[in-house]
Amino acid sequence: MMPFLNKLSVLRRFVITMLVTLVAGCGQSLTLQVDSAVPAALMQTLPLTAAVYYEDSLRNHSYREDSEERKNWAINTGSSQIAMFDQVLASTFSTVVPLAQLPTADAPATADLIVVPKIMEMQFGTPQETYFDFYEAWIRYEIAMLAADGTPIDNWEIVTYGKANQKRFSGRTAGLNDAIELALRDAGAKLSTGMYKQPAVHRLLNKQK
Amino acid sequence: MNSLGWARLCCRSGRSAWSMIACAILLGGCRTTTMVDEYRVAATNIATQESIVVLGRRHDMDKDTEHDFIQCVGRSLGTSTSQLNVIPEADFVDALYPWFEVSTAPMDVANLGSLVQNPAVAAKFEELHIRYFVWIDGFTETTDSAGSVTCVVGPGGGGCLGFKTWDDEANYEASIWDLKDISVAGKINTETEGTSFVPAVIIPIPLLARVKATACNAMADQLLSFITGGS
Numbered sequence: 001m002m003p004f005l006n007k008l009s010v011l012r013r014f015v016i017t018m019l020v021t022l023v024a025g026c027g028q029s030l031t032l033q034v035d036s037a038v039p040a041a042l043m044q045t046l047p048l049t050a051a052v053y054y055e056d057s058l059r060n061h062s063y064r065e066d067s068e069e070r071k072n073w074a075i076n077t078g079s080s081q082i083a084m085f086d087q088v089l090a091s092t093f094s095t096v097v098p099l100a101q102l103p104t105a106d107a108p109a110t111a112d113l114i115v116v117p118k119i120m121e122m123q124f125g126t127p128q129e130t131y132f133d134f135y136e137a138w139i140r141y142e143i144a145m146l147a148a149d150g151t152p153i154d155n156w157e158i159v160t161y162g163k164a165n166q167k168r169f170s171g172r173t174a175g176l177n178d179a180i181e182l183a184l185r186d187a188g189a190k191l192s193t194g195m196y197k198q199p200a201v202h203r204l205l206n207k208q209k
Numbered sequence: 210m211n212s213l214g215w216a217r218l219c220c221r222s223g224r225s226a227w228s229m230i231a232c233a234i235l236l237g238g239c240r241t242t243t244m245v246d247e248y249r250v251a252a253t254n255i256a257t258q259e260s261i262v263v264l265g266r267r268h269d270m271d272k273d274t275e276h277d278f279i280q281c282v283g284r285s286l287g288t289s290t291s292q293l294n295v296i297p298e299a300d301f302v303d304a305l306y307p308w309f310e311v312s313t314a315p316m317d318v319a320n321l322g323s324l325v326q327n328p329a330v331a332a333k334f335e336e337l338h339i340r341y342f343v344w345i346d347g348f349t350e351t352t353d354s355a356g357s358v359t360c361v362v363g364p365g366g367g368g369c370l371g372f373k374t375w376d377d378e379a380n381y382e383a384s385i386w387d388l389k390d391i392s393v394a395g396k397i398n399t400e401t402e403g404t405s406f407v408p409a410v411i412i413p414i415p416l417l418a419r420v421k422a423t424a425c426n427a428m429a430d431q432l433l434s435f436i437t438g439g440s
Contacts (some may be wrong), residue, residue, distance in 0.1 A: 039306040042329050133350075134273050161312075165273050182311070189307030 015168055029072040032173050036080045036181040041091035041192040048204055051111035051148075054082055055118065063122045068131065070136065075122075079183055085117055088188040092195050103150045112147035112204050120157075124176060127166045135175035137162045137183040143191070143201045154200035191197040202204040225259060232362050239418035241403030243427045249395040250385065253436050259293040259340035261436065262301045266346035274345055278381070278425055282345065285429030291437050295335060307332055322391045340390050341436060345428070348383035349402070349421040352402075358409045368411035378402045379424035395435060399427045 059082055060104070063075040073110065089096045103109040126135035138161050145154040162173055162182030195201055219283040257298070263283040265274035279298050282356055302309045308330055313320040321342070325331050338369040355374035385394040403418025 039303040041307050042305055042333060044329055101233060143345075161271060163267070163311075165275060185306075185310055186312055189310040189313050192307050 002074050002085045013120060017027060028070060030064060030070070030074070030173060030176075031072075032075045032180075033074065034177055034179060034180050034184075036083075036184055037086050038084050038146045038185050038188040041088055042190065043091050043192055045094045045206060046092060046196055046201065046205065048092050048112040048201070049095040049110070050089060050093040050113045050115050051090075051097045051098065051099045051160065052085065052115045052117075053102055053104075054085070058082070058117060061119055063124075068135045075124075075180070077180060077184075080180075081117075081119070084188050085191075087116065088142070088192050092192050103146075103148060105149045105151075108149040111148055114118045114148065114150065114198065116144040116146065118144065124179070126172055126175070128172075133166045133170075135164045135166065135179040137179040139180075139183050139187060145198065154198060156194075156198055158190050158194070160184070160190060162186060218295070228234075239403060239405050239422055241418045241423045242402055243399060243401040243423055245431050246398040246426050247395065247431060247435060249389070251392050251394045252394060253385070253387070253438070255340055255364070255436055256295065258294075260296050260338045261341040261343060261345045262296045262298065262339060262403075263345060264298055264301070264309065266344055268314070268316070269346075272348040272350065274347060274381070275421070278349070278433075279345060279423070280419060281431070282343075282429045283426035285426060286433055289433050291427070291433055293436065294312045294338070296339070297352055298434065301337070304337070316428060317388050318391055318393055321386060321388070325388075325391065330347045334388060341394070341433060342388065343387040343396070344384045344386065345381055347379070349377055349379040349424065352376050352378050355409075358407055360409075360413075362363070369409035369413050370411075371409050373407045373422075374404060376402065376404050377418060377420040379420045379423055381428055385432070385435065390399055397428065397435060399431070401422050401427065 021086040060082055061076070063073070063077070065073040086096075097109075097111060099109060099114065103114060119139060120142050121138075121140040123136075123138040125132070127133060127135065130136070136199050138159065141158045141160070143150060143156040143158060145156065148155050160183045162179040162185070164178030164182060166175055196205070210382070222273050263279055263286065263439045265279040266277065283297060286293050305315055308324060315324055321436075325334065354373070355360035356371060356373040358369050358373050360369040374426040379399070381399050383397045385396070386392070387394045401420050401424040403423065404418040405418045406416045408416070
C-alpha cells in the first residue's frame with residue numbers, strides 16, 4: 001500500500017509543479033531588454049558642430065507598468081536609444097562631441113548647437129489588447145536645442161511608430177522587441193531627415209553663408 | 210466545381226468528424242488555386258550587370274507585407290534560370306537608410322524622382338546598379354475555419370480525435386518601377402486560396418495547403434517573365 005501512496009504523492013507534486021510552471025508561463029509579467037542598432041544614415045552632413053548631452057533618464061530608460069492588464073512590465077531601451085542617437089547624429093552633423101554635463105554661460109561648450117534628446121512618452125499595443133494581428137510601439141521624443149552657453153533656442157517633438165506582425169510560435173516579448181526596434185529606426189529616420197528643417201539649425205546654416 | 214469547391218462542400222456538409230475525415234482522404238488532401246493578372250505599361254529588359262530589389266509595402270494600418278514573402282520572391286528570382294541580380298530587402302533598406310523606411314519610402318514614382326535628386330542616394334543607386342524596384346503589397350490570412358481536434362493524455366497513453374479545416378487567402382500586388390525612366394513599367398496581381406485539413410484518429414495528420422509558398426512561386430514566375438520577357 002505504501003509504495004502506491006508514495007507514487008501518488010510524487011505524481012501530485014509533479015502535477016502541482018507543472019501547473020505552477022504553466023501559470024507562471026502564461027502570466028502577464030514581462031521583462032525586455034531591447035538591444036538594437038540602426039545603420040548609419042545616408043546623408044550629406046550639415047557643416048555644423050553639434051554637442052550632445054544624454055540625461056540619465058534617457059541613458060537608463062526603462063518603461064515600467066504594473067497594472068491589472070500589464071503586471072510587472074519592464075522594458076529597457078536606454079542602451080539602444082543612446083546607440084541610435086550616436087549613430088544618427090554622427091551621420092547628420094559634420095562633427096559631434098559628447099558632453100558629460102550641460103554647458104553654462106560661465107562654461108560654454110565648443111559647438112554650434114547643443115542637442116538634448118528626451119523621451120516624453122512610450123506606448124505599446126499587443127494583439128491581446130487591440131485584437132489586431134500585430135504589435136505596436138510609439139515613442140514621443142522632445143529634442144531640446146540649446147545655444148553653446150546652454151540657453152534654450154528650440155524644442156522639436158518627434159513621434160515615432162513601429163509595427164511588427166504577430167508570428168506563429170513567437171511570443172509577446174519577441175513581438176514587442178520587433179515593434180520597438182522599428183520605432184527606433186523610425187526615430188533615426190525622422191531625426192536625420194528632419195534636422196535641417198528645424199528653425200534653429202536653419203538659422204545656424206544661414207549664418208555660415 | 211473544382212476540387213477546392215468539392216473539398217469545401219464536402220467538409221461543410223459533413224455531419225460528423227468521421228465523414229469529414231473520409232472527405233479529406235477521398236479528396237487526397239489539400240488544394241490551392243492561383244489567379245495571376247499582369248498589366249504592362251512599358252517594355253522591359255535588364256542588362257547582366259543591372260540589379261533589381263524586391264521591397265514590401267508596410268504603410269497601411271493593416272497587416273504588413275510579410276518579410277518572409279519578400280525574401281521568398283527575391284530568392285526565387287535570384288535562383289531562376291535567368292539569374293537576376295536581386296539585392297536582399299534588408300541589405301538594401303540598411304544601405305539606403307533612412308530613405309526606404311515606412312515613414313520615408315517613396316509612395317509613387319514621382320517621389321522616387323525627387324529622391325534621385327539627392328546626390329548621396331543617386332550615388333548609392335549607381336553603386337548597386339539598380340534598374341527595377343518591385344514593390345509588393347498584400348498579405349496571407351486565414352479567412353475561415355471549422356472543426357476541432359481534441360487530444361487526451363492519460364496514464365495508459367494518449368491520442369487525438371477530430372477534424373479541423375481552415376481556408377487561407379493570399380492577395381499580393383507587385384508594382385514594377387523602372388529607375389532608368391522613373392516610370393511604372395507594370396503591375397502584377399496574384400490571388401491564391403487553399404484549404405488545409407487536419408484529420409486526427411489517435412495521431413493528427415496535417416494536410417496543409419501551402420498558400421503563401423504557392424503565391425510566392427506564382428509571383429516570382431510572373432515577375433521573371435515580365436522583367437525578362439520584353440514587350
